[in-house]
Amino acid sequence: MTSDVSLRVERDPVPRKVKVTPEIAASFLSRNSVNRRLDQGHVQALVEAILHDEWKLTHQGIGFDTNGRLLDGQHRLSAIIEADRPVEMFVWDGLPEDVFPVLDTVKRRSAADALSSTGEKKYLTLLSSTIRHVLLFRTMPNEPWTGARSRVSNDRILAEFKVDVDSYREAVTSGRELAKHVFASQTALAAGYFLTTEAAPAVDVDAWKAGLKSGANLEPGDARLVLREVPKGAPKRGVKRRPDMRDQVSMYIKAWNAWVRPEQTGKLVLRRLRKNEKMPMPVEEPFTR
Known part of the structure; x- marks a missing residue:
């Protein structure tokens, strides 16, 4: 009798749906001889998907050639081992050896592609980036927003968008407008706008935006004027680098907080x-009955 992991076959490739445990994943990986070097960032993204119960069974899975060697799936198998959780996937046995060069050569779907599936059409790249940074603010505000740990799955971005479609559309529109007058990127401004107006829906956001866009009649020390005066472009001599996305969001929130609660600033x-400085949290100003 042939064991479950005995993979030499003499017929056309046939898929099996298998619940791949970390132990089975390790066994499959032991047959790896021709795969690419691991992309640890991709592995970590798959780990996050598994741990957040976002893994979905698709046609993509594990592929072995006619000699039982692993041709495709090393990142998925490595993620199962690291996450220490079993997942279901299709296992293909008996693939021709010459298919390896064409595996996974198609561009991965982006978060913008995922959002387009909802019928959304405008500013998809900015929209997906805004949602991603809102999620990073919520989950890891005091850690770098770069590198493998900062990857956010398309499923999480799509699910977050569906929770508050109108507010994200408004944030993206406002981010684009404000970027003409303020140093920060459209993404940082859109994310900052979403987070602050979510926390303080009772604040007159139109007055906030009007001051940022025109700068007219703002008294010295007005938080909107201070934000407008943060220099654009390259950093001044002696400054190591420009503010990154996390810095930009923090400055927007600090300015907003100071404008909403000037007596506390x-x-x-x-x-x-x-x-070691922590990300500021937007002040809360809910509607009162």
């Missing part, structure tokens, strides 16, 4: 987050 200084 001293002299407003907007700069990059210092080492």
